[in-house]
Amino acid sequence: MPDTTTLAQAKPDKASAARTEHFDVVIVGAGISGIGGAYHLTTQSPGRSFVVLESQESFGGTWLTHKYPGIRSDSDLYTFGYRFKPWTGKPIATAHEIRTYMNEVIEDNDLARHIRYRHKIVSASWSSRDNLWTLEGVRTDTGETVRFTANFLWMCQGYYRHDEGYTPEWPGMESFKGRIVHPQTWPGDLDYSGKKVVVIGSGATAATVIPAIAEKSEHVTMLQRSPTYFIPARNANDLADTLRQLEVDETWIHEIVRRKILHDQAVFTKRSFEEPEQVKKDLLAGVRAYLGPDHEHNVDPHFLPSYRPWRQRIAYVPDGDLFRAVSAGKASVVTDEIEKFVENGILLKSGKVLEADIIVTATGFHLSVMGDIAFAVDGKPLDFADTVTYRGMMFTGVPNMVWVFGYFRASWTLRADLVADFVCRLLGHMQEKGVRKVGVSLRPEDKDMKLLPWIDPENFNPGYLMRGMHLLPKRGEKPEWQHTQDYWGEKNIFPAIDLDDPAFVYG
Template sequence: MVDFDIIIVGAGISGINFAYRLQERHPDLSYCILENRHEIGGTWSLFQYPGIRSDSDLYTFGFAWRPWTGKNSIVHGSLIRDYIEDSAAEKGIDSKIRFCHRVNKMKWSSSSNLWTFDITVNFVDRLSLTSHFVFLGTGYYDYQKPLEANIPEVSNFQGQVVHPQFWPADLDYADKRVVVIGSGATAITLLPSLAKKAAQVTMLQRSPTYIASLPTEGGFEAFAFNFLPRFLANKLIRLKWMLFSFFMVSFCRLFPRAAKAFLLRKTARLLPPGMSLEPDFIPSYNPWDQRLCLCPDGDFFNAIRSGNGSVKTGKIENITASAIRLTSGDELHPDIIVTATGLKLCTGGGIDITIDGKPYDMRDHFAWRTAMVEGLPNAVLSWGYVDASWTLGADSTAQLACRLLEKVKEGGISVIVPRMTAEERNRLEERPFLRLQATYVKEGGSAFPKSASTAPWQPRSYFWKDMAISRWGDIETGLEWLK
């Protein structure tokens, strides 16, 4: 006897959102959520480094079905976790979650048309569950292992070396000299947060990144909340941020030189008087070749103006017991090194998958509508956006999955699986799964399924197009439906 119609893996943004869509459109289907951690939140439960916050606005990062109503567009991670938890409780989703349930293996059987899950409960006990379908809301990075930073001889350092993914709760950095290695969103967040207590915080980067200041409270939001009905204010504010993100990314990609000049002018105005953009604030790449970093109310630049924060651009030659030596001959003498060099990318939570006893690796197959993977039956994988809020992409995937389930019920279908012929595969021209050139994406991009230049194997596009496909697009091409 089957345990559930659907098993959702992960109680973060993707898993909670899919559970809501499932309850909304298929209340007759049974489901549970298996969560490895002890609480709801995913990323916002795991990451606890100082200042952890969203790098997207909360009006689009929040759920469409439970709008974010706070005044600030960018907030601390603890508030995001509380918001996700409250959303799940309000819709009764929290009662469906089984915490401390780690999925080790997923086994598909074509004889029974079922998934069997091998699960560790509370890190000790073993459990087996079955379902017809699985929804993987497991994110895009490894929760168990951080990225191994390629830093020459960092093991020589006699001070403390910290990775933001596993920040020690008892780390005392007050009046200490801290070097944050990296220049992405995590480093941009850490510098102003650490600078409030540390003696000096230096962000050491191999090359500069684009950093844009964003007001936490906007005039449009204040007007809408004060003078419009709440439901209308929520819709207009969400639409405003969706349009802002879309046009900003489109402008950067269509007119990179103009976008670069615009962003650098803004940066120059935020730097201390007399400080030049060279060499620390002029990136070698075009805007949105890598993710654009945001700092609320210019806090990153405020820390630099205060003198407690600084930026150093250079390549590490080696690290001694007490110093970081750069190829330029300069030295830094930190008490603490923070390796904010990216995440170890991972698909499907690193779960071991077999189909009829044979190992299955998503990395060897093409992704259908960025939602299912070639040859993987009755499984949907949630993916967000790298150039907009993750939740927007997760919701388009959830709505596509609900549409597939509708056809399953109407047609008496037992199995849905993406397929392509050898001839079709030979004609496909591969494309990167993620359109980013960040080092950790380049090095770890092979962790993802493959994408191609033609539908339905193309990578993510933009929200309105993806949502239109989810609701009304072709769901026949590339899929095999078995009764």
């Protein structure tokens, strides 16, 4: 359900007159998915009117809103980048480099004229009588009401709240005399020079922040409840470098390297299920190589997870910088649980006190389903948890709408591109059929199908999903009624989806 506090704060002023603008397609979000969607609409479905509505002051999504030190991708840019635009930098890129790349897409394809910044959508209502979506929102810079109608709604706003990270409530937090910060809302005035810093968490964000602040800090301690897996390696791609030495065209390099990485990822994922113990040994060998022999004592308690590889996302650590910081003595790892916060730091359940001037809670984020927008269909409030997903992008009872939700074990943009192809093909099919409405519905053979949570927690179980699973649509037992998380299957399945299958209902 939508966050009522957020909605109350952003509720449009009904007393103000708002001009209604109409577009064939409204794209919500100008992050990596939304900009890609705009490109695909322009190239695959020219002539359709569309607008991209973005609540922030500029494009980029995560790469704009996250300001913490060292912010970088945890996927390689050959696959996180668009398939249509070659990536020419290092595989792991900074937020600035990613936004520069996105800006080139915007400029090269004249997309800026389609984007409206500081437009926060508050409600989206479908009318079966008019076969239209009506979106209402506010201009965050002026407070004025905005209103749009659209034949088709393309949700590209991501899957978590940008304005607030997730921080558990620990006892005694109010007694701590230092500063407590979440990476998602990193203060611009935070001075960590010469300070003792404790970073709570061991995911990709912690692995990014720690080496970025270790040099200036007195010391940084990563406090984790349990270890996680990492892939430390050089931030370079030997194949790409070789092809460039041979003066191969960048378009070819992008495609060749992209295919090689995807092949290697498919093999790695398969091995994670079929020979998890060997994969675990391989991952730990990479950690050991960067820690060095003097830190062998750190491996077992701090870098040896108890779960099978790929049950949670594995962060790439470029050039092993996290482990080099530990090896150099600038950072350390403590595996323990928090008893409570105290004036000078954190009291652990073991009885030890971790002294700190600054505590960074790299503890995840809040799941946001459809941007916390209040949806309604024919005047009835819509709870997406009551719907069943069609291939993780459409939902029963929700016409003329697609949601982009990427992959957990592969780059997000791979699926954004596939979904964009599907949307453009679906819009063309509707035009050919002379219809204005399309939805999905369980077929007669699906009526007794068992309904399950959005994803199997035995397969993938990060904290943000477990906390927010009750907000997400249901999946079915059949692959067409679930987000399979399988790019290597979907890259062939999506182009072959039969748009006249009985699961699609036109009107």
